[in-house]
Amino acid sequence: MGATEMTMTGEKTLTGTSRAAAPSNGWDVERIRTDFPVLHQTVNGKPLVYLDNGASSQVPQVVIDRGSIYLEQEHSNIHRGVHYLSQRATTAYEGAREKVKRFINAREAKECIFVRGATEGINLVMHGYGRKFIGAGDEIIISAMEHHANIVPWQMLCEEKDAHLRVIPMNDAGELLLDEYDALLNGRTKFVAVTHVSNALGTVNPVKEMIAQAHKYGVPVLIDGAQSAPHMPVDVQDLDCDFYAFSGHKMYAPTGSGIVYGKAEILERMNPFQGGGDMIKSVTFEKTTYAGLPNKFEAGTPAIASQIGLGAAIDYLNSIGREQAAVHEHELLRYATERVSAIERVRIIGTARDKASVLSFVIDDIHPHDIGTILDQEGIAVRAGHHCAQPVMQRFNVPATARASFAFYNTKEEVDILASTIEKVIEIFS
């Protein structure tokens, strides 16, 4: 595979899979795929079918190029240099921050703190906000479908402060029970942390309503946007969330990039996260004062090249049309759900009405590990395991699931390959 083919309009394209049918809804997935060099390879003699986007997404050539150009031509340490390269690097880095601000519609760029991913962002909030404002007897509400990154930091905080974790339960479809959420909110609640989209189930939570509900009690809300930022527009002012964290490597940017957004007035009141250079105003051995936003939360030399790559990824997403990308992804998920749930002995885990990207499934008597290995032999990359969401696995009484997670560069043909290989798995084990 990887042969050069002629399209109907005479353009040359590189295809990693068999020639697709005419593009639906104007989304030319084959052309989009040419933007992603990694997709055009074979695995175990078969074309790569990359369905592990929930774990990490692939990077388009323009983003790779932007990072390379930075390292080839612009690199120097940022912020304090008087020389030309330092100014160029700073401009590129702060330019990426501006792009993020527009991407999530933050009021100010200084509300967008660069971190290496959602996990670090959530830990930043736990240390900067939680450790300062949450005390003994206070309650923190999270949901039953959280990724460990949005569970463990709060557990650590509760242990340190003798506070209590409360968990919003979900139904068998993987939808949060909002009445239970309402009931959990009370005078002792001091924080709510909830995922926008579940990485294990694909459930899209009604976070805008949940945020409004918490705000009635004066409770701030952090949203884990790791699985939503790649797949849907995010407007932090419209959501009115107090914090929003997401990872660059899940939205077509390099690893080491990501953002935690916070409302300026909250960030101002918080303690810093890490101490060191750049986050200070002045240092003596007697007293040190901290810098303003965003620098207060960006100690040390950041992953400059990666964050510039995040800016380039945002430009790329804006250029391809996010609405059409979302329509294509929804169609992929709908089609995949239809094909996979039709296979006997296969059970879909996570059947909420409102879902994005993720198709988790189990097969009677066949362990996800075995499913994943056999799929891999056919070139299909899925994730098999607990997906850093062990409580979700326990809730659904499974040791693990196999998870296919889609991006806008996946095709219907890849879904067909997934479905027929699942049938092959069942055949091998019967």
Added chain:
Amino acid sequence: MSELSELYQQVILDHNKKPRNFRKLETANHKAEGYNPLCGDQLTVYLSLENDAVRDIAFEGSGCAISKAAASMMTQAVKGKSKQEAEKLFTEFHRMVTGELNEELEANSLGNLRIFAGVRDFPVRVKCASLPWHTMLAALQNKGTISTE
């Protein structure tokens, strides 16, 4: 899929479907638990040791086909062996699945355990095959609970 058929051979699929010695051992005087946190494989190995020999052995647990088949065939191979023979089998099996021992060329007592040689082409699955053996060794040596991580 010829490499896959190396891993999921009929014998292995059979032992996964009908694992041998798959029960709790009431007469056990040694036992250990093994756990692979990456994929959720977990098992308990029960031993009845008498005069430094494995009089009886059984296992319980849940996990992937490779771990279940490995556990099943492990109990068959180890039953009736002396403690030293069981430890020797452990070393040979472990060296085979990690690619150190060429089971065709180097003298060994693995017998039909050689069917797991294919695992070394699937590095991610080596821990699945070796977990039951590590657990058995822990039971022999009274080590309690072990984890692959």
